Amino acid sequence: MNRHVVSLEGLRPLIDEQLHQGKDVTFRVKGNSMFPFLRTDQTDVTLTSPPETCKKMDVILFRTEAGKYILHRIVKVEGDKYLTMGDGLRTKETTSKRQVVAIMKAFSYKDKTTSADSQSYRFKVRIWICLSPFRSLMLGVFHRLERHKNHG
Amino acid sequence: MKIKHGYVLRKVAGENIVVPTEEAALNFNGILTLNETGKVLWERLQTGASKGLLVDTLVDRYEVDEETATKDVADFIKVLKGKNILDE
DSSP: OOOOOOOHHHHHHHHHHHHHTTOEEEEEOOSSTTTTTSOTTTOEEEEEOOOSSOOTTOEEEEEOTTSOEEEEEEEEEETTEEEEEOTTOSOEEEEEGGGEEEEEEEEEETTEEEETTOHHHHHHHHHHHHTGGGHHHHHHHHHHHHHHHHHO | OEEOTTEEEEEETTEEEEEESSSSEEESSSOEEEOHHHHHHHHHHHHOOOHHHHHHHHHHHSSOOHHHHHHHHHHHHHHHHHTTOEEO
16 A cells, blocks of 8 residues: 555566556656756656657657666657657767657646647747757746745 | 446556556556455455455455454445545
8 A cells, every 4th residue: 555666667567568558657757858848857757659750849758778768859860769858958869760659649747637739838948959959048937946946 | 235337356567457448548546555464355346245244354364453444444444435436
């Protein structure tokens, strides 16, 4: 009856089973790598089975060669590989298609659910990606706004 | 009392996890994991059991007094009811 933290690796069989049945899985986001779009301990993401090929701007859950599970955004599709980056990070990584476990379908924050297909959300993402050369500056501004909102 | 239709107990990564089978999404935030005692009570409740029978099950299988068992059963029922997975 206790609440345990079970690793994604451990839950993988159950996740795969759900996805194969055409069902979705929902998680609370851990970590700020997708800030400002997804907030740690506050945003829930709903993931579904990935299509054959994902698109630029899609958020994917993938397993690294080291066995770590990561939720990052595709910033470029290069043949069989994806160039991914956390919205709140400055470094990109290369991920192959077979490492993709699931794709984000929607996310919920404070009772508001946004579809990953939402026009306004994708517009904001496009701007965020365009502004990536200024990411350190942008993140600084957003984090400051966030602190102000929480404490001021 | 009985566990509602559409919930199964699955052993994943050494944990007893309650999985809803009829919902479109599995939400890992509200996921319920059961310890061994919870598993025993769950199995009883799958076929239907009274509070008295659940208490007796714990007293019978574990070295607990009736008072402790009654409290454990009440806590367990409260959790299941809170998640709306128990039929009266």
